[in-house]
Amino acid sequence: MIVEVLAVGTELLLGQIVNRNAADIGTRLADAGLNHYHQSVVGDNRARMVEAIRLACSRADALIITGGIGPTKDDVTREALADAAGVPLLFDDAFAERLRRYWEARGREMPDLNLRQAQYPDGAELIANPKGTAPGLQIEIDGTWIFALPGVPAEMIPMLETDVLPFLQRQIGGDDAAVVSRLLRTWGESESKIGELLDDLFEESQNPTVAFLASAGEIKVRLTAKAESEAAARALIAPVERTVRERLGTRVFGADDDIIEAVLLRMLEERGWMLATAESATGGLIASRITSIPGASRVFRGGVVAYGTEVKRNQLGVPATTIDQHGVVSEPVAIAMAKGVAAALRADVAVSVTGSAGPDPQDQPVGTVVVAVRTPDEVRAQTLRMPGDRERVRTYTTTAALHLTRLALEGASWGRR
């Protein structure tokens, strides 16, 4: 079963929003063992949508469309589906009534525009949208199943998971091959170095295939196997995964969904330790990544965003003489910040960052950042040089700070950066 994804919206072409939906759908298609070879984007243009729908029908068994079913008149997915299927648009009275009641229940009057959402191409079925007012549509064109879902992720994902994926899985039954993908997450080496360490595996192996992916300083190694069952696919992956882990050692910090934030929280919880953060250049990014994980409060006390120098002094107790002697972007200041926030917030572990994120240099050249970590056993600091612009320096530094904290908790060396 080959499934294609088409995202609709001129705002995507103009770059006003990023096509996160395609990624979210891609993940779920892979998990469901469905093949997925093409994603495309067209604007709010009826003719080009019809073309894109026909192209997908020529090469896929199913097409998932996101966007273009909202209430405003630039939303033309309904019309394009009717054109591509060669059928008229109908109006659903019962659905219009449900829309009205949905708005009433929220104490608001429905704008008349929303009535457009009760239209559908003849032959299509409506897909319930529990989180919004726009129902989805399902229609078969030339043997290809087409699903039109809203562009809003919070509405689209539940419809995908509740209706679309189970429907597709029912169509393929148990006969089709299972595809299993295993992601090994590493930090601390370049993509080419990781590639070199694993080069022969890639040469030898067609199943599982090995691929590499660099993002924000982390290199991911993906192993993908196909077999007649999920268990058989997993059995193909297992020995290759063992080899990869042996060769890469502590560079591997997790697998699949084990993002560094979650790994770090788990390590803290195992040790019964509480964490605090003291951030200058990253301005709250480390704390916000830690608190993105449900249950963070079990191990995270809080943090201080010490942007101004007086906050470093007053809230974190960094001595003025340390700042004067070494400069604000220095290992002694980072160490004083980590110790200070641990003391002030009564935490066992603290991570601190001070740095020059740019575009203008602050104390040190742009891209110079210092990370310090305090544990009950030790305090250490390291000066890093980060490439790129302000956003990149901040993001990479945040990721580095989380990993350096993990390595300090493990008692592992930080090595040279």
Next chain:
Amino acid sequence: MIVEVLAVGTELLLGQIVNRNAADIGTRLADAGLNHYHQSVVGDNRARMVEAIRLACSRADALIITGGIGPTKDDVTREALADAAGVPLLFDDAFAERLRRYWEARGREMPDLNLRQAQYPDGAELIANPKGTAPGLQIEIDGTWIFALPGVPAEMIPMLETDVLPFLQRQIGGDDAAVVSRLLRTWGESESKIGELLDDLFEESQNPTVAFLASAGEIKVRLTAKAESEAAARALIAPVERTVRERLGTRVFGADDDIIEAVLLRMLEERGWMLATAESATGGLIASRITSIPGASRVFRGGVVAYGTEVKRNQLGVPATTIDQHGVVSEPVAIAMAKGVAAALRADVAVSVTGSAGPDPQDQPVGTVVVAVRTPDEVRAQTLRMPGDRERVRTYTTTAALHLTRLALEGASWGRR
């Protein structure tokens, strides 16, 4: 001049990364007045890449490919371009030597794998990559210009801006129509309500066209005009923009690149006021968004991520009796947090958030958040109910907090949420 974008990478199809490159390129194509109707994604598969290149050649004057030119063997853009053009791959000795020196200058030895990056299809020219080791490629196939750039944004964007876009603009000369897009940013109303307020404008107008875009609680209104010159296109937009602004009033907070963080910092700077943040549920997100703007230190003192209750008490001076009486997610606590952080960090303006982000309720049902703002003139608080999961609650609350701070600085009413 029609330009198409093709992103290459199985990691995109698997949803392991989001195709931010397509958005970044889309923005720049629009700014350059180039037409852009299609974006697509294929995996690291030579045959499907060749097909995608041929499809683009059939409908576009230029194609920008991102990804697949890295050093590892799953990178096959070079091979696919040679196949599509029907030419062999050559090897550039001089370039191989440059690669070696690039690595040496960084005190590292080049992995042999990187030599792959010195290969190119016969007839192609190399595009310099000042930020990385993988050069880009430019080749003409059947009258369509094709540019292959790296997938890493920090490398790709400079090559796009320095080489690709100037080349394309030279090809079209001054004859082609200019496309100008104007984005008006609003907060505080639903997309359908905004659509209804502007409905007749959309009916009447073909040039400029009007479109709506919802993201994270903000609704953007995009006006796009085509004319023989940029000035003529701007003149078509101006009267429609005036009408939109009249109808939407203070809901409009900025245009084009005026993101709320930047608008807020500008307002603080005009008033000579310093800001501080006190965050519980948002865990540092407000501070990190404020500090994402260069020059934030001119108006941002810092913040306290008061995740644990004892941090609210000790660092922000929230009285234990206030927490006991009203609960931790309450307007009195939010007000005490805002006052407390303003006092501790000696700030003129403070914004605070306490809330229940989920998945488990904390004190109040999931999605209940309280925002308070303290200015030199007043303190106010409002309880909001945010839909969706933890990530959505945190993101929407952060955006709301920034907007409520803006409205408080303007002395404008917060209205009912």
